[in-house]
Amino acid sequence: MTVDVRVLEEPEQAAAELLAETAVAGAQLALSGGSTVGSAYELAARLQSRWRDVDVWFGDERSVPPDDERSNYRLVRERLIDALAVPPQVHRVRGELSAELAAGSYDAELAGVTLDLALNGIGADGHTASLFPHAPSLEETKRRAVPAEPGLEPLVPRVTMTPPVFAACKLLVYLVAGEAKADAVARALREPDPGTPASVVRGLRTVFLLDPPAASLLG
Numbered sequence: 001m002t003v004d005v006r007v008l009e010e011p012e013q014a015a016a017e018l019l020a021e022t023a024v025a026g027a028q029l030a031l032s033g034g035s036t037v038g039s040a041y042e043l044a045a046r047l048q049s050r051w052r053d054v055d056v057w058f059g060d061e062r063s064v065p066p067d068d069e070r071s072n073y074r075l076v077r078e079r080l081i082d083a084l085a086v087p088p089q090v091h092r093v094r095g096e097l098s099a100e101l102a103a104g105s106y107d108a109e110l111a112g113v114t115l116d117l118a119l120n121g122i123g124a125d126g127h128t129a130s131l132f133p134h135a136p137s138l139e140e141t142k143r144r145a146v147p148a149e150p151g152l153e154p155l156v157p158r159v160t161m162t163p164p165v166f167a168a169c170k171l172l173v174y175l176v177a178g179e180a181k182a183d184a185v186a187r188a189l190r191e192p193d194p195g196t197p198a199s200v201v202r203g204l205r206t207v208f209l210l211d212p213p214a215a216s217l218l219g
């Protein structure tokens with residue numbers, strides 16, 4: 001298990017390059033939501049518009065219909081998928097169902113899947129995907145997807161992938177920008193602590209792509 005930290009003026013460009021390189025070879029990818037990842041999706045679509053033999057999964061999803069503006073599926077469709085010449089196979093979480101039902105069916109769909117790359121953000125509270133501080137889901141060892149209660153806006157139930165799915169992932173990329181995340185980033189790089197889920201969630205390889213403000217509290 002290796003952890004790399006890269007501080008870059010444009011970390012979203014580096015994330016887009018990793019996505020595009022991975023997509024061109026055919027891959028299992030997990031994408032996330034939030035405000036930071038959207039520009040990486042747009043850049044990735046421009047770098048590589050043929051996503052043949054790619055399966056796109058969601059590291060987490062909000063329990064809202066797929067056309068709701070809070071939907072991670074909608075974000076990925078608008079910023080990435082609609083811009084591609086050859087679209088991937090998209091495995092969306094059924095946000096229109098209850099989080100329990102949607103998580104159960106996503107868990108079954110993920111059976112036998114090993115992720116090549118997961119792109120995650122980190123919240124100011126240290127959450128990643130929808131694994132929130134001290135959530136029971138941080139202890140999950142069997143299920144691949146579980147329901148989650150958010151600690152932050154939007155306050156709708158969520159579905160999240162669990163730590164073992166990320167642990168088996170070949171490359172977990174954290175893309176984080178802005179000074180508001182500096183403390184969470186510093187905590188994410190210390191010893192694993194359930195108060196900071198991003199310190200617990202690791203891939204086989206993990207890369208932190210940070211802009212200078214997000215890295216400002218690193219020694």
Ligand code: 6PG
Nearest residue numbers: 032033034035036121123128129
């Ligand atoms: C979500 C996420 C979440 C996100 C972080 C960072 O659906 O909300 O997947 O884990 O990545 O909250 O989000 P920002 O980039 O908006 O700060």
